[in-house]
Amino acid sequence: MKIKINNKEFDCKKGEVILDVALRNGIKIPAVCRHSDLEPQNSCRLCLIEIKGKGIYTSCSTKVENGMEVTTESAEIKRLRRVNLELLFAQHIEQCNECNWSYKCRLLKLAKNYNIKITKFNDRKKGFPTHQFGPSIIFDSSKCIDCKNCIAMCQKQGVGFLEIKQKDGFFCTVSNKEKECVYCGQCITHCPSGAFEEVSSIKEVENVLKKGNVIFQFAPAIRSSIGEEFGLPYGSITTGKLVTALKKLGAKKVFDVSFSADITTIEEGKELIERLSKNKNLPMFTSCCPSWVRYVEVYRPELIKHLTSVRSPHIILGGLIKMSEDNPIVVSIMPCTSKKYEVTREELMIDGVKPVDYVLTTREIGRMIRKNKIDFDQLEESELDYPWGEPTGAGVIYGASGGVMESALRTVYQKMTGKRLKDINLKAVRGLKGVKEAEIEIGKRKVKVAIINGLGNIEGFDYKKYDYIEVMACPGGCIGGGGQPIPINNEIRKKRAESLYNIDKKKKIRQAHENPFVEKAYKEYLNNKKIIHKICHTTYGNNKNK
Amino acid sequence: MDILEKLKASELKGRGGGAFSTALKWELVKKAKGKNKYVICNASEGEPNVFKDKYILDNYLPDVINGINLAVDFIKAKDAYIYLNKNYNLKGSVGKCIVFKKTSGYIGGEETAAVEAIEGKRAEPRIKPPFLTEVGLFNCPTLMNNVETFYYVSKIDKGEYNKTRFYSINGDVSNEGVYELPIDMPIFDILKQTGNYPDFDFFAQVGGGASGEIMLPQELKVPAFGAGSITIYNKKTTDIYALMEKWAEFFHTGNCDKCTPCREGAFRIYEMIKNRDINYEVLDDIFFNLKKSSFCALGRSIPLPFESLIKKVK
Numbered sequence A: 001m002k003i004k005i006n007n008k009e010f011d012c013k014k015g016e017v018i019l020d021v022a023l024r025n026g027i028k029i030p031a032v033c034r035h036s037d038l039e040p041q042n043s044c045r046l047c048l049i050e051i052k053g054k055g056i057y058t059s060c061s062t063k064v065e066n067g068m069e070v071t072t073e074s075a076e077i078k079r080l081r082r083v084n085l086e087l088l089f090a091q092h093i094e095q096c097n098e099c100n101w102s103y104k105c106r107l108l109k110l111a112k113n114y115n116i117k118i119t120k121f122n123d124r125k126k127g128f129p130t131h132q133f134g135p136s137i138i139f140d141s142s143k144c145i146d147c148k149n150c151i152a153m154c155q156k157q158g159v160g161f162l163e164i165k166q167k168d169g170f171f172c173t174v175s176n177k178e179k180e181c182v183y184c185g186q187c188i189t190h191c192p193s194g195a196f197e198e199v200s201s202i203k204e205v206e207n208v209l210k211k212g213n214v215i216f217q218f219a220p221a222i223r224s225s226i227g228e229e230f231g232l233p234y235g236s237i238t239t240g241k242l243v244t245a246l247k248k249l250g251a252k253k254v255f256d257v258s259f260s261a262d263i264t265t266i267e268e269g270k271e272l273i274e275r276l277s278k279n280k281n282l283p284m285f286t287s288c289c290p291s292w293v294r295y296v297e298v299y300r301p302e303l304i305k306h307l308t309s310v311r312s313p314h315i316i317l318g319g320l321i322k323m324s325e326d327n328p329i330v331v332s333i334m335p336c337t338s339k340k341y342e343v344t345r346e347e348l349m350i351d352g353v354k355p356v357d358y359v360l361t362t363r364e365i366g367r368m369i370r371k372n373k374i375d376f377d378q379l380e381e382s383e384l385d386y387p388w389g390e391p392t393g394a395g396v397i398y399g400a401s402g403g404v405m406e407s408a409l410r411t412v413y414q415k416m417t418g419k420r421l422k423d424i425n426l427k428a429v430r431g432l433k434g435v436k437e438a439e440i441e442i443g444k445r446k447v448k449v450a451i452i453n454g455l456g457n458i459e460g461f462d463y464k465k466y467d468y469i470e471v472m473a474c475p476g477g478c479i480g481g482g483g484q485p486i487p488i489n490n491e492i493r494k495k496r497a498e499s500l501y502n503i504d505k506k507k508k509i510r511q512a513h514e515n516p517f518v519e520k521a522y523k524e525y526l527n528n529k530k531i532i533h534k535i536c537h538t539t540y541g542n543n544k545n546k
Numbered sequence B: 001m002d003i004l005e006k007l008k009a010s011e012l013k014g015r016g017g018g019a020f021s022t023a024l025k026w027e028l029v030k031k032a033k034g035k036n037k038y039v040i041c042n043a044s045e046g047e048p049n050v051f052k053d054k055y056i057l058d059n060y061l062p063d064v065i066n067g068i069n070l071a072v073d074f075i076k077a078k079d080a081y082i083y084l085n086k087n088y089n090l091k092g093s094v095g096k097c098i099v100f101k102k103t104s105g106y107i108g109g110e111e112t113a114a115v116e117a118i119e120g121k122r123a124e125p126r127i128k129p130p131f132l133t134e135v136g137l138f139n140c141p142t143l144m145n146n147v148e149t150f151y152y153v154s155k156i157d158k159g160e161y162n163k164t165r166f167y168s169i170n171g172d173v174s175n176e177g178v179y180e181l182p183i184d185m186p187i188f189d190i191l192k193q194t195g196n197y198p199d200f201d202f203f204a205q206v207g208g209g210a211s212g213e214i215m216l217p218q219e220l221k222v223p224a225f226g227a228g229s230i231t232i233y234n235k236k237t238t239d240i241y242a243l244m245e246k247w248a249e250f251f252h253t254g255n256c257d258k259c260t261p262c263r264e265g266a267f268r269i270y271e272m273i274k275n276r277d278i279n280y281e282v283l284d285d286i287f288f289n290l291k292k293s294s295f296c297a298l299g300r301s302i303p304l305p306f307e308s309l310i311k312k313v314k
């Protein structure tokens, strides 16, 4: 099929919308409310184009037809976009310094390009309230431009915490008092106006940094996304630069949570083998995604007994750091807003001490680095600190959907058969499909596994057929986490994940149980059952209404 | 002659305001493929000064139901719904029809929004295409007609149709009411014949009490259009700003708030008029965007009453 845009012919496929054809071919059309994860909302009315013989249409929702002739710029289109922009700003209270979009803001860029006065109208939403959902999410309704993406995304997540209510002549985005938020932060990454954001811990971290005993640990998924905070291409791997930047901010040491992902893998592997041998509480579900755990506790308590008791990697490493360092303050840098909630869970305390003191999202650490005028791209690369700085490939791929499963299977296979998996690249569990499944023969047993990529896919899923299931609330896994740089879409998720798999491919050691530092940890710290239990395992079920 | 032939011969057009050929619509749904099919009678009548559907339901319910049943038989529908204005009550049997009381405002009467509402969702218009005739209620081909249309379907089937329609007449008149008169009768004649032609200087709003066009006495040589309402305003005693404020409030509170020009535009129109502080340049910008960039027909129809009033009466 072919269409003409601005008098040039382009190939396109049936079912595509005009906007996608234009963008693919480098033709710019402003589109603010469109998110490729969701059905078009048709809300902002900026993506207007003219179809010859038919008139003005929105390109985000109008499908191509063979021979269609489209114009993307004209005096009329310009006027329409200008006025709609003015009207959008009339309801949006700008707080650009603190905003998740800040220098990447499409609205501000458009305001400049279209030369509009953003203060033409008085602010209709002046004084509109700010809401906080648990320790993770902030919703400043005075910034909202009513596109409803957050509501659609929350529904897609199977939560439905956000909804529309009529107030003073307007339909507004509100939270449903009967429901609970699971803190996945997908509303944040799908909001075009910065109305949703994380509860910030920047101030607290700045304060403790002055004391000099702060240890940073960062999640597997950060290394391939943090660069975006400084304008680097999607998927850039900047592990060494990040270490340097964190040292400049005043970190005493910097550790890698991929390392403790290897410990999670080993502990979870042990538990799976035990459950398989006893055929008890199968399938076993992963538990390193706190939004998933919260979802189970609030909405599916019958699944609690299926969750592995193993703690998530940064909690385990936090515990190790607290054991091995002198009076440290542990700050986790996470792709996730839900980790802010996770660290408040009381059953994770070790003898009254929190394993992790603060959590910053990728975006927050990006903001701190920018605020300190550190030129990230120009930084030298530094090594991670000894001894918790050397992960295996298995630990790194934890950041992508399917990664936990792949790491676990590599190790479980070895433990159960005494042999190495022939091809440790388990391609079937990788990728962005919402539900993935595989069956592998381990010794005499056929182990059936599934991966739920995006929380909404668990609804109606027939889990009983499987032995082991990974669930990540965020589409794509942590590389698409609610704390990650925006924008996020499938193309970007792919690039971030690819980079992690490339690291894995190049690593000499790619299996958790072969990590010499893991051995060290078990020898020197985790050397009896009681301690292992304390540092590496937890319980569920007491957190319904937090 | 089967019902379709009769509809074709009658040249009946939809009486909800859209004036789409009824025979054609029926044919489209009949031909559409789907697991099930549905019939919906739109009785949401949500605009001020339009009350002819209520009149028909109160007085001729059996004919309306007969019209619906003819449609059910013709397209082999699984169910038929009556999508009813929440303030209306049906006095009499509705047969097998399912009555759904509409809950949301003006926008709830838009046909795709009505379908969303019956499906249990928020009454918000859908993107078209696909049209309801292909993908309607529960994703099945759906035939939606207005109350008056179904009434006339019944009349046509019985051979009792004389090319008439129902007019709601009110405002500064002595004989407010609903009248059944020929479809092509000029407004001037309608007013004369019903004893409602004013003996004072006036203007009329035709086709809907909010979205209808303002017409001056010398313009009334044409038939009525839209939902067939005629509202008379005494030019001397009518406060046109108060009138515009009423419309503006109606649109601002009755729309669905989905798209920027309608949500924000209707609000700003209301704000300027309420404060009697109208910037005509801004107003013109907003009208332009409403007409050209609104998501649905409701938004696109907002400027007409204001523009015609400002041009002709102010």
Ligand code: SF4
Binding pocket: A092, A093, A094, A095, A096, A097, A099, A100, A101, A102, A103, A105, A106, A107, A108, A143, A192, A193, A194
């Ligand atoms: S979205 Fe954020 S950066 Fe953009 S104008 Fe609004 S407050 Fe400013």
Ligand code: SF4
Binding pocket: A133, A137, A150, A153, A154, A157, A159, A160, A161, A162, A180, A181, A182, A183, A184, A185, A186, A187, A188
């Ligand atoms: S964090 Fe997740 S569950 Fe909570 S409002 Fe946002 S999308 Fe919904």
Ligand code: SF4
Binding pocket: A143, A144, A145, A146, A147, A148, A149, A150, A151, A173, A187, A190, A191, A192, A193, A194, A195, A196
């Ligand atoms: S909060 Fe953001 S995503 Fe939600 S409706 Fe408002 S602008 Fe859209």
Ligand code: FES
Binding pocket: A030, A031, A032, A033, A034, A041, A042, A043, A044, A045, A046, A047, A058, A059, A060, A061
């Ligand atoms: S991007 Fe098309 S209407 Fe917003």
